Amino acid sequence: MIKVVLLGGGNLAFHLTKNLLNNKAVNLIQVYNRSIDKIQYLKSKTAITDNLNALEAADIYVVAVADNAISEVSSKLNFKNKLVVHTSGAANLNELKSKSNKGVFYPLQTFSKENKIDFTSIPICIEAETKTDLDLLEKLAKSIAKKYYLINSEQRKHLHVAAVFVNNFVNHLYHIGNEICEENGIPFEILHPLIEKTSKKIVEIPPLKAQTGPAKRNDTKTIKNHKAILNKQQKEIYNLLTKSIQNTYGKKL
Amino acid sequence: MIKVVLLGGGNLAFHLTKNLLNNKAVNLIQVYNRSIDKIQYLKSKTAITDNLNALEAADIYVVAVADNAISEVSSKLNFKNKLVVHTSGAANLNELKSKSNKGVFYPLQTFSKENKIDFTSIPICIEAETKTDLDLLEKLAKSIAKKYYLINSEQRKHLHVAAVFVNNFVNHLYHIGNEICEENGIPFEILHPLIEKTSKKIVEIPPLKAQTGPAKRNDTKTIKNHKAILNKQQKEIYNLLTKSIQNTYGKKL
Numbered sequence: 431m432i433k434v435v436l437l438g439g440g441n442l443a444f445h446l447t448k449n450l451l452n453n454k455a456v457n458l459i460q461v462y463n464r465s466i467d468k469i470q471y472l473k474s475k476t477a478i479t480d481n482l483n484a485l486e487a488a489d490i491y492v493v494a495v496a497d498n499a500i501s502e503v504s505s506k507l508n509f510k511n512k513l514v515v516h517t518s519g520a521a522n523l524n525e526l527k528s529k530s531n532k533g534v535f536y537p538l539q540t541f542s543k544e545n546k547i548d549f550t551s552i553p554i555c556i557e558a559e560t561k562t563d564l565d566l567l568e569k570l571a572k573s574i575a576k577k578y579y580l581i582n583s584e585q586r587k588h589l590h591v592a593a594v595f596v597n598n599f600v601n602h603l604y605h606i607g608n609e610i611c612e613e614n615g616i617p618f619e620i621l622h623p624l625i626e627k628t629s630k631k632i633v634e635i636p637p638l639k640a641q642t643g644p645a646k647r648n649d650t651k652t653i654k655n656h657k658a659i660l661n662k663q664q665k666e667i668y669n670l671l672t673k674s675i676q677n678t679y680g681k682k683l
Numbered sequence: 684m685i686k687v688v689l690l691g692g693g694n695l696a697f698h699l700t701k702n703l704l705n706n707k708a709v710n711l712i713q714v715y716n717r718s719i720d721k722i723q724y725l726k727s728k729t730a731i732t733d734n735l736n737a738l739e740a741a742d743i744y745v746v747a748v749a750d751n752a753i754s755e756v757s758s759k760l761n762f763k764n765k766l767v768v769h770t771s772g773a774a775n776l777n778e779l780k781s782k783s784n785k786g787v788f789y790p791l792q793t794f795s796k797e798n799k800i801d802f803t804s805i806p807i808c809i810e811a812e813t814k815t816d817l818d819l820l821e822k823l824a825k826s827i828a829k830k831y832y833l834i835n836s837e838q839r840k841h842l843h844v845a846a847v848f849v850n851n852f853v854n855h856l857y858h859i860g861n862e863i864c865e866e867n868g869i870p871f872e873i874l875h876p877l878i879e880k881t882s883k884k885i886v887e888i889p890p891l892k893a894q895t896g897p898a899k900r901n902d903t904k905t906i907k908n909h910k911a912i913l914n915k916q917q918k919e920i921y922n923l924l925t926k927s928i929q930n931t932y933g934k935k936l
Contacts, residue, residue, distance in 0.1 A: 538874070539880060552876055553873045585869050589864065591909040595921075596857055597895075598894070598896030599856050604890035604893075605931065608889060608891070614837075616832075616834065617832065620832055623791070625850070629881070632861075636871075637858035642854075645851060651750075655773065659841060668852075675851070677916065
């Protein structure tokens, strides 16, 4: 059994705590949060604390706090010869300021408290400084998810921005689609099957090959018609993404 | 049984033909294409022709040709008192130049020949000039798909551009994500579960509420780090979409 202390009370910490409490390979011996109120609900299930000097002895300390708190929280972990990992996609391994060995345990998914999370399908990106620590993180990752990947800090930085494109920005395009529908009395649900299909297609075909539409086929008439009915912000985005698609496929506007 | 003649040999025509041949409510009596070679494979299943003056008498003529050919092909349909529909999201009802009644039968999905198409889950957008014609199109739509919608030409124009945002542009963002991964030795499949989750989320929560990420929470440090590692084209898109998200949520950069 891997002894784990988890630090944090945000969305990821919430879901991870739930998973670790039901994980047969793990003994979640303690949860820390700076505000004890937020983790009172765990009282009957494991030890809780709001005191960083009262952490129990564990194999792994999972610092699942906001990116800008990783340095501060970890700098207060004065023990040695343990493994301290953060869970952030955006933070370098070296943002950990603890005296122990450092590592990263980054589950790549979008977390919100309402949403149910099935960790088995979430890829875990791990990084460590020693083979022993990596083995330990591999064991932890395997106990939680089907797939894990060795991703170093430099790669993770790029992976994180790629995730912004395919998640945050994609969701914003969904919002624009929704907005256009609402303004014209069209139920947004008409677009749901198209959205689903588009996202599923790229699992089989690389997105470069899956591309369709007026920009790709250089259909200037349709492009002109589209621009005529968009608002300023929408048109700016339309122009730039159309240009980017045409650059990708070597066509000029 | 609805008697149908289908005109066209492209992707949509291909899939629609296949569906109509196996549709119990429809008798697909003839398929036309300007190049007979492309529809030779249908010879044993229905009548085929490359002569617009040799079309048989049917209830509905489905003009499933490229947008820029709708006017020309339909202008050669000289018969009256029938229903002639096109299948385009981008073309107005009035691009049909036939002497018969006009209508639109637009299945909203992305079609490519390789991909298997399940029409039952594709929304069909229909439009007609008379109640009788609308009833007929409703009957046809119901025989093919679970859901159909009455969408007029003005609405369809907006729906079509909304589809470009949630399909063509989204796919291009997937491509950028893939590109960033490849350049850094990261398997793109790490992002597949995130992509799937993002697309599924909006069926339950409107995209306006589902938005997460550094732009939404105004995390200037992460935004700065991201910009530092993108190429020119990627950065332009990053900047514009970040700005658009921040405008949407009333935050200033």
